[in-house]
Amino acid sequence: MSIGHTLLGLLEAGPRHGYDLKRAFDERFGQDRPLHYGQVYSTMSRLLKNGLVEVEGIEQGGGPDRKRYAITDAGVTDVERWLAQPEKPEPYLQSTLYTKVVLALLTGRDAARLLDGQRAAHLRLMRGLTERKRGGDLADQLICDHALFHLEADLRWLELAAARLGQLAKSVGS
């Protein structure tokens, strides 16, 4: 995720202090990975240098940085461009799991057991996400759903790989 663009987007609603930006970011997007203050201030410095934000005012006293940032027209255009740009789909062609399965077969280890263990680990994570989703608001549900669909895709691959282990063993051995 581009933290710079996300902070810029949050500024579109109105000027904010750095600590206020961090709080808004963590609340909406930082469930598992809250921002460090240092990240916020280094990002804001960069945005300031590039003319995407400006300092609207500085409060006296208080914390280390009491600057109030506002987004510039160039910043709005930058957010606009970022939102319109599709994310690059990642096909995971260099899958660690695939490598592990092939290596297990090459070395005469139990590849089916490896796949079973992986399935159990994936399902454990899916259970946690499902539980969190059940107790969460709509934003939580959408975040968890995104992760759940990705894990589901992995699991479908695991099932397919398990069903084709015999074939794969022959092709790896040949």
Next chain:
Amino acid sequence: MTPAGSLLAGTGLRKAYGPTTALDGAEFSVHPGEVVALMGPSGSGKSTLLHCLAGIVRPDAGFVGYDGQDLTGMSDAERSALRRTDFGFVFQFGRLVPELTCLENVALPLRLSGVRRRAAEARALEWLERLKVEDVRTRRPGELSGGQQQRVAVARALVTNPRVIFADEPTGALDSLNGELVMDLLSDAARKAHAAVVLVTHDVRVAAYSDREVVMRDGRANDMAGAI
């Protein structure tokens, strides 16, 4: 013998249909209040295992224990009676009686057990409310969406306060949102009632509502509780 604390357990279950082996020494157990997902590829024996555990099919060999009783040693009539009083069933397609209203459908298992109409329908209405489909009580199944039908079917499965619920692909005919709603309500209601759930599914998102999964392969059940 059944594992300690389990409510329902199958050990060494074998079943063949002609030359085809459906179960080849399957082991399974479920505790009260526990939701166990039974997973595996098509033809791996999931449904046969569920039918054996529910006393619908008699295994060729092995033992099914339920609450200290030997299910495999019971007569057909005894097993039928047990299914009516202690077990609840949810299938992929609701299998509701098309001629009855939803309220009558949910009250049906109670009526078959001799509960008077007024009392049966009062309890049925409570369950329709819990499953958030009380507004369809006077309608017939054919007038309902798939999701509504399935929630009525879950209400019918739970109305007798069963100690074990057997759910065979309960969301198989539903879209994601309705499937999740059904699973949410089913697992929640079962846990609150301290009922055990045997959940056959090929859908991992549905399996994520379980406490534990058991994977079937070639007629054998592999309990993944200890998998790394």
